[in-house]
Amino acid sequence: MTKPGAPAVAAVDWGTSSLRVWLLDRGGAALAERRSGEGMQTARTAGFPTVLERMLSELAAPADLPAIVCGMAGARQGWIEAPYADVPCALDEIFSRAIDAPDAPRRVRIIPGLAQRVKEAPDVMRGEETQIAGAVRSLGAGRHIVCMPGTHSKWVAVDGGSVTGFTTWMTGELFDVFARHSILAHSIGDSVKGISADDDAFMTGLEQGLEGADRVSSLTFGIRAATLLQGLQPKDAAARLSGLLVGAEIAGAERRYLGSDNEVILVASGALGTLYAAALKKAGLAIKTVDADEAVRAGLVQAARMNGMLPERA
Amino acid sequence: MTKPGAPAVAAVDWGTSSLRVWLLDRGGAALAERRSGEGMQTARTAGFPTVLERMLSELAAPADLPAIVCGMAGARQGWIEAPYADVPCALDEIFSRAIDAPDAPRRVRIIPGLAQRVKEAPDVMRGEETQIAGAVRSLGAGRHIVCMPGTHSKWVAVDGGSVTGFTTWMTGELFDVFARHSILAHSIGDSVKGISADDDAFMTGLEQGLEGADRVSSLTFGIRAATLLQGLQPKDAAARLSGLLVGAEIAGAERRYLGSDNEVILVASGALGTLYAAALKKAGLAIKTVDADEAVRAGLVQAARMNGMLPERA
Numbered sequence: 288m289t290k291p292g293a294p295a296v297a298a299v300d301w302g303t304s305s306l307r308v309w310l311l312d313r314g315g316a317a318l319a320e321r322r323s324g325e326g327m328q329t330a331r332t333a334g335f336p337t338v339l340e341r342m343l344s345e346l347a348a349p350a351d352l353p354a355i356v357c358g359m360a361g362a363r364q365g366w367i368e369a370p371y372a373d374v375p376c377a378l379d380e381i382f383s384r385a386i387d388a389p390d391a392p393r394r395v396r397i398i399p400g401l402a403q404r405v406k407e408a409p410d411v412m413r414g415e416e417t418q419i420a421g422a423v424r425s426l427g428a429g430r431h432i433v434c435m436p437g438t439h440s441k442w443v444a445v446d447g448g449s450v451t452g453f454t455t456w457m458t459g460e461l462f463d464v465f466a467r468h469s470i471l472a473h474s475i476g477d478s479v480k481g482i483s484a485d486d487d488a489f490m491t492g493l494e495q496g497l498e499g500a501d502r503v504s505s506l507t508f509g510i511r512a513a514t515l516l517q518g519l520q521p522k523d524a525a526a527r528l529s530g531l532l533v534g535a536e537i538a539g540a541e542r543r544y545l546g547s548d549n550e551v552i553l554v555a556s557g558a559l560g561t562l563y564a565a566a567l568k569k570a571g572l573a574i575k576t577v578d579a580d581e582a583v584r585a586g587l588v589q590a591a592r593m594n595g596m597l598p599e600r601a
Numbered sequence: 602m603t604k605p606g607a608p609a610v611a612a613v614d615w616g617t618s619s620l621r622v623w624l625l626d627r628g629g630a631a632l633a634e635r636r637s638g639e640g641m642q643t644a645r646t647a648g649f650p651t652v653l654e655r656m657l658s659e660l661a662a663p664a665d666l667p668a669i670v671c672g673m674a675g676a677r678q679g680w681i682e683a684p685y686a687d688v689p690c691a692l693d694e695i696f697s698r699a700i701d702a703p704d705a706p707r708r709v710r711i712i713p714g715l716a717q718r719v720k721e722a723p724d725v726m727r728g729e730e731t732q733i734a735g736a737v738r739s740l741g742a743g744r745h746i747v748c749m750p751g752t753h754s755k756w757v758a759v760d761g762g763s764v765t766g767f768t769t770w771m772t773g774e775l776f777d778v779f780a781r782h783s784i785l786a787h788s789i790g791d792s793v794k795g796i797s798a799d800d801d802a803f804m805t806g807l808e809q810g811l812e813g814a815d816r817v818s819s820l821t822f823g824i825r826a827a828t829l830l831q832g833l834q835p836k837d838a839a840a841r842l843s844g845l846l847v848g849a850e851i852a853g854a855e856r857r858y859l860g861s862d863n864e865v866i867l868v869a870s871g872a873l874g875t876l877y878a879a880a881l882k883k884a885g886l887a888i889k890t891v892d893a894d895e896a897v898r899a900g901l902v903q904a905a906r907m908n909g910m911l912p913e914r915a
Contacts (some may be wrong), residue, residue: 290758326836361874363829365633370870371830383862402826402829403826404830404831406831407809408823409823409827409829409830409831410823410826411826411828411829411830440786450655454816454819455819455822455826456819457784457817457819457821457822458818460783461783461818462780464778464783465778467782468778468781468782469771469774469775470753470771472772486681489775495721496611497606500814500816501814501815501849501852501853501856502768502770502814502853502854502857503817503818504770504771504772504775504817504849504850504853505768505769505770505771505853505854507771508724508753508769508770508771509722509723509724509769512717512723512724512769513689513723514724515677515716515723515725516685516716516718516723517718517720517723518856519767532818535818536706536818538815539815539816539818539819540816540819542815543816548628574639580866
């Protein structure tokens with residue numbers, strides 16, 4: 288039995304391009320945190336056990352401290368494939384299907400992702416299921432529509448503690464490929480950072496995307512034309528593109544998920560959270576915001592408890 | 602006065618990535634043709650006059666043969682900027698606004714593109730205006746909706762010999778950036794060629810795009826998920842992506858342009874023309890097809906006549 292205040296478990300969120308590790312005490316409180324860019328892409332080469340051990344050593348973690356892991360470490364190209372759980376799926380059920388990681392000098396359990404094996408709308412997630420579990424815990428049972436913005440934004444329907452369905456939107460990745468690899472690169476240049484909901488150009492794009500979700504590839508070319516005909520500046524071109532893609536995501540997802548109930552649980556952090564909060568409000572939706580960092584940690588605590596790595600709640 | 606059967610003018614279609622030159626007799630009939638990959642991107646470095654003179658010399662064109670040029674040679678980054686004509690604009694009017702190209706050892710006239718200076722829907726074209734003029738000539742006056750598929754597909758409303766409005770769709774370019782620069786690259790690999798309307802996967806994607814034009818960035822991720830969950834093969838992933846983007850273009854453009862009148866003039870050549878013909882039919886539209894190569898040549902003949910490079914029609 289560990290003492291209160293001493294680390295009882297390491298909680299790990301292993302993304303495609305980033306890695307976060309917390310040391311948690313037996314009550315689930317964070318004692319220390321460390322972030323790095325050693326996501327799956329880097330760890331595939333460096334070796335997952337090597338990367339994790341280095342992070343834990345930098346945090347002065349005891350050699351026998353167990354670790355609970357969510358995210359891309361469980362992908363086919365990850366540490367070891369943790370086979371997807373299929374929706375509809377109770378959030379507790381996901382955590383009970385965590386598997387042991389091989390070749391680790393300590394106990395490491397990896398949480399599986401979720402698969403939607405619907406012929407017409409196949410979809411997958413890894414990592415977000417843990418955030419959802421943490422977020423929903425603070426919201427109680429009932430039906431919730433959860434929006435999790437990012438490289439691959441997820442809109443998730445949760446009902447009575449189960450994920451009943453979800454949809455991925457490639458919004459963040461699309462922004463990147465349009466800005467870097469399409470003709471819009473000539474309009475945007477290097478101005479891809481610091482987009483804010485206070486930008487008029489973001490709001491202009493957002494309105495276009497909300498109203499014209501069915502003609503995104505035409506509205507994006509309009510950004511190039513606005514550079515040529517109207518002197519649109521690079522910073523504004525980037526903000527308009529961002530607004531356009533976020534607006535199209537919200538309009539499409541709203542049509543799919545929201546009926547008379549128009550409340551969205553926004554699970555996000557930092558600047559992206561602020562941007563989506565403003566965008567969802569502009570779309571006429573009511574939002575409750577849950578911090579994404581807190582949500583994933585709360586989910587990992589819950590998973591650690593279900594895997595016997597932390598004592599059940601006092 | 603040139604003899605019948607002797608070259609009277611060179612007709613040039615200068616695209617972003619390709620260049621086509623025909624020698625035409627005084628009746629407008631093609632005597633010889635040459636194509637190369639020296640589009641605007643190459644010619645910017647090599648020099649436009651140098652590239653054109655080499656092509657004409659390979660065709661054994663007389664030193665004083667005049668040339669009429671459409672396309673990207675008139676862009677800001679081209680040979681010389683030929684300022685856009687603004688819509689609504691009569692097709693004849695565009696040709697009368699051709700300008701002289703500098704530094705050429707012969708007379709070279711460059712046809713301007715078209716600009717749509719509408720605040721909410723700015724748009725531009727260069728080259729397609731000449732194809733439209735050629736295509737519409739064979740169709741007569743009246744109102745026509747023209748679909749010109751490609752890297753940047755154009756949907757154009759023509760009424761009484763004038764272009765009244767148009768919209769660009771980045772369909773071809775989007776296929777390329779999704780297939781090469783997004784997570785779909787892992788699903789598609791090198792299987793980006795040889796997509797046919799006979800592929801079931803193309804038709805599956807087409808139906809998804811026609812029905813779900815407002816959630817393209819979600820349906821594209823579905824292709825990645827289908828690889829992971831349903832064993833979708835690279836060739837089928839590419840065909841589905843193509844169908845999806847073409848379907849979304851047709852659905853969005855149809856909503857914008859077509860009312861009770863559901864006839865589309867398809868200006869296209871080769872495999873892309875076959876693909877779009879099948880897709881437009883699947884969408885329930887009636888089509889008349891005009892060969893794009895013939896259309897651009899017919900337009901260039903008309904432009905040469907209006908610029909005194911060919912005698913008026915006998």
